[in-house]
Amino acid sequence: MADDVFELNRRAWNGRVERRNPWTLPISSEEVEKARKGDWQIVLTPTRPVPRKWFPDLGGTSVLCLASGGGQQGPILAAAGARVTVFDASLKQLEQDRMVAERDGLELETVEGDMADLGVFEDGTFDLIVHPISNCFVPDLSPVWAECARVLRVGGELLAGFNNPLRYLFPYDLDQDTYDLRVGQAIPYCDLESLTGDEKARFEESGEPFEFSHTLEDQIAGQIEAGLVLVGFFEDRFSPDSDELSRYIPSFIATRARKERS
């Protein structure tokens, strides 16, 4: 199933680029220019900037932007002085990063692949991994955390955003593009297995990517089991006008984890 999911979701994200989904829209030249002067921020979750104290001095720092295509985090960090590699399943998302790099004269590498297999990178390649919300698109988190721990150098850090699984308690209405805030789905939830035949067919037709809720144990204990030590945590929400659940509770999480030993 994992290969099918990878292909389906890669195509879905290519389609989202065509449809100008917000997570596929690249930053402007003005934002690049400001980042060059030290005025920058990035998100791992919908709206709340990652605290600047979570970042090392970026000058010459080797950063992997994992499942982070779209011309956002990668170009900002490159303009701020980091040596950036953007890794993503979607070629169209990576094209957004390359477009910004060429437009604004940034050095930036792009690599296409599955976040569950970072075999193209040697052990200990990166000082920092920036991993915005995207692990909802893979069925199993343990290879993702294991690969992150492997490609980080000792002392390196993983900054990751992910969904609180409680979001998946509420069925998504494709027609209305809203959630029904009555509990209707069990956790762990997966579009591929939890939807009925008809619902699944409609979902596939929509061209949207398939998602997996995961559990907080998979998200948090999973990082610890991979050998990382959690040193930072915050929660986030959308603006309540654009996401009903965000009126009631922050349902996105960001963690900062350090590789303290090999």
Ligand SMILES: C[S@@+](CC[C@H](N)C(=O)[O-])C[C@H]1O[C@@H](n2cnc3c(N)ncnc32)[C@H](O)[C@@H]1O
């Ligand atoms: C919500 S977007 C995150 C990127 C965006 N720059 C941001 O600001 O958050 C999720 C990304 O995950 C990528 N993705 C989905 N499944 C993936 C996989 N198995 N391996 C690598 N990337 C994947 C998608 O192509 C998409 O670019």
